[in-house]
Amino acid sequence: MKSIISSTLLFISLILVSLHQISWAKNITLYTGSPHHIDQNHILYFNISTMPEGIIAAQIDLNQIFPNINTNVLKGKNYDFNNNQIEIISYQGLPIVINYSINTKNKNIENSTSFSMSKGHKNSLSKPINIKSHPISMEKLNHFEQIFYKDTPSFIEKKFS
Numbered sequence: 001m002k003s004i005i006s007s008t009l010l011f012i013s014l015i016l017v018s019l020h021q022i023s024w025a026k027n028i029t030l031y032t033g034s035p036h037h038i039d040q041n042h043i044l045y046f047n048i049s050t051m052p053e054g055i056i057a058a059q060i061d062l063n064q065i066f067p068n069i070n071t072n073v074l075k076g077k078n079y080d081f082n083n084n085q086i087e088i089i090s091y092q093g094l095p096i097v098i099n100y101s102i103n104t105k106n107k108n109i110e111n112s113t114s115f116s117m118s119k120g121h122k123n124s125l126s127k128p129i130n131i132k133s134h135p136i137s138m139e140k141l142n143h144f145e146q147i148f149y150k151d152t153p154s155f156i157e158k159k160f161s
Helices: 002-026 071-076 138-150 153-160
Strands: 036-038 043-049 054-061 078-082 085-089 096-099 113-119 122-129 131-137
Touching: 036 071, 043 078, 054 138, 131 138, 138 153
Parallel strands: none
Antiparallel strands: 036 043, 043 054, 054 131, 078 085, 085 096, 096 113, 113 122
8 A cells, every 4th residue: 555655656756757857958048149150161141121122141150259169169159149240159158249341332231340248248359250141032042942943952052162
């Protein structure tokens, strides 16, 4: 009898723990930031929406900020893309903020950008950084989309390499 009661209590406690974990999992927010990619050469690729005209494809050589760092460490950092600003957050140190401005006439990023290690709103270090960019129209994006739908991955890789 005593073993039946303890088994029942154990079973009930497992159910309660499971229900608690399910309710906890519902509170997890999904990542809603801008898609980005970091390649083996430490280049950060990202897009800036300039709708309805298209997008600005941009890239930053992260070696300008993090010389001699492992690619997996760069991929492990959190990249938050806001209006004209990228914040790189990691547990190793202070967040790094990259400010940039968009030339609306040429639809590209101005090279007069800088990054700073910040604590709150006070900049402790500021240094110029180069961000390469290129505007891509909606028509060109639609053309790329059609190529991806009809061509094989190997053909696409050869064409766009």
